[in-house]
Amino acid sequence: MLARHQEPIVAIATAPGRGAVGIVRVSGRGLSGLIQALCARPLKAREATYLPFRDQDGSAIDHGLAIHFPGPNSFTGEDVLELQAHGGPVVLQLLVTRCLQAAAETDAATGQPRLPGLRVAQPGEFSERAFLNDKIDLTQAEAIADLIDASTEAAARSASRSLAGDFSREIHTLRDALIHLRMLVEATLDFPEEEIDFLQKADAQGQLDRLEAHLATVLQRTRQGALLREGIRVVIAGQPNAGKSSLLNALAGAELAIVTPIAGTTRDVVQQTIQIEGVPLHVIDTAGLREGEGVDEVEQIGIERAWGQIEQADAVLFLHDLTRTTDNAYAASDAEIAQTLLQRLPQGVPVIDIWNKADAAPAPLVQEGITLSARTGEGLQALRQRLLHEAGWQSASEGLYIARERHVQALLRVGEHLNIAQQLLAAQAQSLDLLAEELRQSQNALNDITGEFSADDLLGVIFSSFCIGK
Incomplete structure (x- = not known):
C-alpha cells in the first residue's frame, strides 16, 4: 500500500451547489482528538448526535448531525466521521477548513497534533480506501460510480446489483472452479509416478466443459451489462x-x-x-x-x-x-x-x-x-x-448487473486460454505443464476483473473518474 493511503483524508461528500443537507467526511485512524475539537464531546459509535460544530474559538460554524463509524466497521475500513450540516457550499467549505485546522492543532493530553497529515481527498479516494481495505472488490467500486452516473432506471438497478456483489459472485464461482481444476492438474504434475490417473478419475474434461459453458453464460450477461452502461x-x-x-x-x-x-x-x-x-x-x-x-x-x-x-x-x-x-x-x-x-x-x-x-x-x-x-x-x-x-440486446432481466467493456475483454481472454486448455487436455501427459499455465492465465484474467491482482495504473484510471467525496 502506498504511503498516501496511510494518510487521513477529508472531503465534501455531497454534490456541489446548494441543498438542504451537505456532508463532510473524514477517514483515517484515531479520530477521537478531531472529534473532541469539532464536537466538544465524544460520540457513540454509529449513533447520530445533533450538536454544534465548533470553530477554533468555540463558536458554532453550524448545527447538525455528527456520526462516528469506528473502523473496521465503516465504508473505508478506517475510522470515519461524517458531519451532516446545512448544504451551503460556504458552510461546507468552512467545515473542511476547520477539520484541517483542528487536525494540525496540538492535543493538550498528548502534546501531539490531533490528526497528523490530514489532507483533502483525491477523486475516488474514499472508495479506493474501501477497496484496499477489502471492504469491496473492484467491480463493486466501479458500480458505485456507475450507480451515480446511471442515465436510465435499468442501469441504476443493475448498478445496484453489482454493488451488492452479484457480478462478483459470478466471477468468484468461475474462479473457484478454475482453482479446483488447476489443483488436479498440478497434482498430476507433482506425482507423475502415481498409477491413478488423477485427471480422468476426477472428470477433468467434464469440469473444463462445464467451466466453459458457465463462462459463456457469464460473458453473455456481462455483454448485456456493458451495453446497459455504455450504450451504442x-x-x-x-x-x-x-x-x-x-x-x-x-x-x-x-x-x-x-x-x-x-x-x-x-x-x-x-x-x-x-x-x-x-x-x-x-x-x-x-x-x-x-x-x-x-x-x-x-x-x-x-x-x-x-x-x-x-x-x-x-x-x-x-x-x-x-x-x-x-x-x-x-x-x-x-x-x-x-x-x-x-x-x-x-x-x-x-x-x-x-x-x-x-x-x-x-x-x-x-x-x-x-x-x-x-x-x-x-x-x-x-x-x-x-x-x-x-x-446485441436481449430482453431485460431482473437479475442483470452492470458491467464495463474491460470486464468483457477480460472474460474473452479467459475464453481464449480455456480454448487452448481444451486442446492441451486432449494431449494429457505430454502437455500438462502447458495446460497448467493456461489455467493459471485464465485465473489471472478473472482476478483482473475483481482487482485481486491489478496494476496500480489500472486502479488510478478507475478511481480518478470518481467525484471527490467518494
Missing part, C-alpha cells in the same frame, strides 16, 4: 433533405435539430442520448452528404465532420428519401454514398437502410430495410427494435 453510437447519414434531423427529433421526442426544406440546413453534429428498454443510444445527426456545386466552405466542414462521426459509429442509419427514388441522379448519389460507407466503416459495423417519408410517397414501395415516416411516427417502433437487435 448511432449515426444518421444520408443526402440533404432525406429527413435526418426529422428522424433525430422523432426518436428523441423533442425538436432538437432545425428542420427546413433548404438543402444543407444541418451543418454541424447534433447529438442526443435516448433510451430504448433502458439501453442508452447516443443518436447523432450529421450534415447531408453531397458534393459539387452549392457546397460552401462551412457546409464542407460539416460534411467532413459527418464522415468523422460515421467512422466512429457502432451502427449507421443510411437514410433514403422515398419521394426521390425515381430520380436517377439521387439514386446514383445514394449508390456512391453506400460504396463509400463500405470503404470507410470498420468491418462489422451494421448499416441499416431507412426509407423515410412513407407518408408522402406516391405509392407503397417495398424496399430492403425499414420504411418509416419521421413526420407521422410510422415505422419508428420497428426501427427501435432493429437498433436493439443490432446492439
Whole structure:
C-alpha cells in the first residue's frame, strides 16, 4: 500500500451547489482528538448526535448531525466521521477548513497534533480506501460510480446489483472452479509416478466443459451489462433533405435539430442520448452528404465532420428519401454514398437502410430495410427494435448487473486460454505443464476483473473518474 493511503483524508461528500443537507467526511485512524475539537464531546459509535460544530474559538460554524463509524466497521475500513450540516457550499467549505485546522492543532493530553497529515481527498479516494481495505472488490467500486452516473432506471438497478456483489459472485464461482481444476492438474504434475490417473478419475474434461459453458453464460450477461452502461453510437447519414434531423427529433421526442426544406440546413453534429428498454443510444445527426456545386466552405466542414462521426459509429442509419427514388441522379448519389460507407466503416459495423417519408410517397414501395415516416411516427417502433437487435440486446432481466467493456475483454481472454486448455487436455501427459499455465492465465484474467491482482495504473484510471467525496 502506498504511503498516501496511510494518510487521513477529508472531503465534501455531497454534490456541489446548494441543498438542504451537505456532508463532510473524514477517514483515517484515531479520530477521537478531531472529534473532541469539532464536537466538544465524544460520540457513540454509529449513533447520530445533533450538536454544534465548533470553530477554533468555540463558536458554532453550524448545527447538525455528527456520526462516528469506528473502523473496521465503516465504508473505508478506517475510522470515519461524517458531519451532516446545512448544504451551503460556504458552510461546507468552512467545515473542511476547520477539520484541517483542528487536525494540525496540538492535543493538550498528548502534546501531539490531533490528526497528523490530514489532507483533502483525491477523486475516488474514499472508495479506493474501501477497496484496499477489502471492504469491496473492484467491480463493486466501479458500480458505485456507475450507480451515480446511471442515465436510465435499468442501469441504476443493475448498478445496484453489482454493488451488492452479484457480478462478483459470478466471477468468484468461475474462479473457484478454475482453482479446483488447476489443483488436479498440478497434482498430476507433482506425482507423475502415481498409477491413478488423477485427471480422468476426477472428470477433468467434464469440469473444463462445464467451466466453459458457465463462462459463456457469464460473458453473455456481462455483454448485456456493458451495453446497459455504455450504450451504442448511432449515426444518421444520408443526402440533404432525406429527413435526418426529422428522424433525430422523432426518436428523441423533442425538436432538437432545425428542420427546413433548404438543402444543407444541418451543418454541424447534433447529438442526443435516448433510451430504448433502458439501453442508452447516443443518436447523432450529421450534415447531408453531397458534393459539387452549392457546397460552401462551412457546409464542407460539416460534411467532413459527418464522415468523422460515421467512422466512429457502432451502427449507421443510411437514410433514403422515398419521394426521390425515381430520380436517377439521387439514386446514383445514394449508390456512391453506400460504396463509400463500405470503404470507410470498420468491418462489422451494421448499416441499416431507412426509407423515410412513407407518408408522402406516391405509392407503397417495398424496399430492403425499414420504411418509416419521421413526420407521422410510422415505422419508428420497428426501427427501435432493429437498433436493439443490432446492439446485441436481449430482453431485460431482473437479475442483470452492470458491467464495463474491460470486464468483457477480460472474460474473452479467459475464453481464449480455456480454448487452448481444451486442446492441451486432449494431449494429457505430454502437455500438462502447458495446460497448467493456461489455467493459471485464465485465473489471472478473472482476478483482473475483481482487482485481486491489478496494476496500480489500472486502479488510478478507475478511481480518478470518481467525484471527490467518494
